[in-house]
Amino acid sequence: MKKSKLPFSQKSPLGNGMLSTVALYLGGWAFLYPFLIGTEVTWSLLFLFLGSSIVTFGGGMVYLHWWHRMETKRQMRRLTTYFTILRRGKWQERLAVEVDTYWGEIHNVSNEFASYVESQLETLKRVATEKEQFAKEAESAAVLKERQRIARELHDSISQKLFAIMMLSTGANKANKDLQLQSHLLDIETGARSAQQDMRALLLHLRPIELENESLSEGLLQIAREFQQKYRYKVRGEIDELTNVSSTVESHLFRIAQESLANILRHADAETITIRLQDDEKEITLYIADDGQGFERERVKKTSYGLETMKERANEMGALLSIHSSIGKGTYIQVRIRKKQEAVVS
Numbered sequence: 121m122k123k124s125k126l127p128f129s130q131k132s133p134l135g136n137g138m139l140s141t142v143a144l145y146l147g148g149w150a151f152l153y154p155f156l157i158g159t160e161v162t163w164s165l166l167f168l169f170l171g172s173s174i175v176t177f178g179g180g181m182v183y184l185h186w187w188h189r190m191e192t193k194r195q196m197r198r199l200t201t202y203f204t205i206l207r208r209g210k211w212q213e214r215l216a217v218e219v220d221t222y223w224g225e226i227h228n229v230s231n232e233f234a235s236y237v238e239s240q241l242e243t244l245k246r247v248a249t250e251k252e253q254f255a256k257e258a259e260s261a262a263v264l265k266e267r268q269r270i271a272r273e274l275h276d277s278i279s280q281k282l283f284a285i286m287m288l289s290t291g292a293n294k295a296n297k298d299l300q301l302q303s304h305l306l307d308i309e310t311g312a313r314s315a316q317q318d319m320r321a322l323l324l325h326l327r328p329i330e331l332e333n334e335s336l337s338e339g340l341l342q343i344a345r346e347f348q349q350k351y352r353y354k355v356r357g358e359i360d361e362l363t364n365v366s367s368t369v370e371s372h373l374f375r376i377a378q379e380s381l382a383n384i385l386r387h388a389d390a391e392t393i394t395i396r397l398q399d400d401e402k403e404i405t406l407y408i409a410d411d412g413q414g415f416e417r418e419r420v421k422k423t424s425y426g427l428e429t430m431k432e433r434a435n436e437m438g439a440l441l442s443i444h445s446s447i448g449k450g451t452y453i454q455v456r457i458r459k460k461q462e463a464v465v466s
Contacts, residue, residue, distance in 0.1 A: 195223050202230060211238035285312040336370040337361045337397060340377060344395055351385065357395040362404060364459075372433045373397075373406050373455065376441075379426045380408045380453050388412025390450065402459055409452030414445045 202215045211234050217227040289309040296302055334342075337359045347353040362370065377395070384390055390412030398405045427443065430453070434441035437457055445451035 195226075199226070199230065206234055206237075211241060335361065336365075336374055339374050340395060340397060343377070343381060344393075347381070347393060353390070354392040355395060356392065357407075359395065359397045360399045362397070362399050365399075365404065369404075369437055369457065372437050372439075373404075376430045376433055376453070376455055377406060377408060379430050383426055384408075384410045384412065384451075387415065388451065394452075404457045404459070406455040407452065409450060411450040414447045414449055414451050416445075416447065 198215070202213070205213050214231045214234065215227045217231070218224050285308065289305045289312065292305050296305065340359050344355045344357075344359075348355050381393070384393060388410045390410035392411045394407070394409040396405070396407040398407075430443075431441055434455055439455050439457040442454040442456075443451070444453075
């Protein structure tokens with residue numbers, strides 16, 4: 121933007137020009153006056169001098185007044201335009217400062233005001249973001265607490281009652297000789313056993329979504345011990361401690377493992393589970409397999425929410441997910457993550 125100065129400025133070109141003109145005017149008359157003294161034209165020249173002085177200074181003042189009005193209008197238009205831009209939310213804009221004029225101080229004050237408002241808006245945005253994050257964390261904590269409460273109640277009430285029904289029906293079936301009644305009792309036992317398997321899978325789903333102060337390897341070891349002690353599965357495999365892996369990757373892998381193990385509880389009718397977590401220089405591999413009844417993937421892939429969830433989590437990590445199953449030969453899932461892709465989700 122072209123800079124201009126008011127005529128009243130100390131360094132104004134217009135002000136300097138007026139002063140030079142006046143100095144030359146008075147100097148010319150002072151030089152001529154000694155030569156004209158005592159001549160007949162002295163009084164005429166004196167009146168001419170006074171008249172021309174009045175015209176010169178009067179015209180100069182009129183011109184200065186006009187210049188001042190035009191400059192004031194120009195500066196007011198600049199300020200109006202600038203504040204219109206600020207009102208539209210562009211608080212990062214700054215007004216070009218015209219130095220060596222009293223307008224420059226107004227420009228500086230306007231820019232300082234815009235900077236202050238911009239900083240306050242940034243503070244408000246940061247506070248709003250922190251507030252939203254805090255609300256999400258509070259909501260997640262409330263959901264986690266409720267999930268844990270439901271899991272405890274299900275385990276202490278329904279799961280135990282299902283176990284009792286299964287045991288009672290088994291005992292009654294052995295003590296009774298009526299074949300028809302034995303058949304009914306066997307159906308009750310089978311139904312209770314199936315419901316208990318579903319309940320175990322549901323309880324596994326109700327575990328905390330995130331690993332609470334634990335690594336992925338610690339979480340998998342805890343689940344492996346639980347499957348051995350509570351559910352009487354044979355669990356084998358090898359679990360490495362991961363290094364230089366983000367918590368996001370560990371969380372996704374843990375949830376995939378939970379989903380896979382819940383499916384084994386609910387559908388596989390397996391005896392042995394294999395869990396392997398391997399970490400080498402190039403990639404991380406999670407492998408979970410069972411020796412259960414297997415399934416036809418083409419029949420269930422469109423209706424299985426669990427399989428779709430595992431696929432979505434693998435895509436978020438940039439990982440390769442493989443699921444293989446054969447009828448009567450079991451199922452396995454494998455997740456492979458290249459180390460260089462880890463930064464995508466960190």
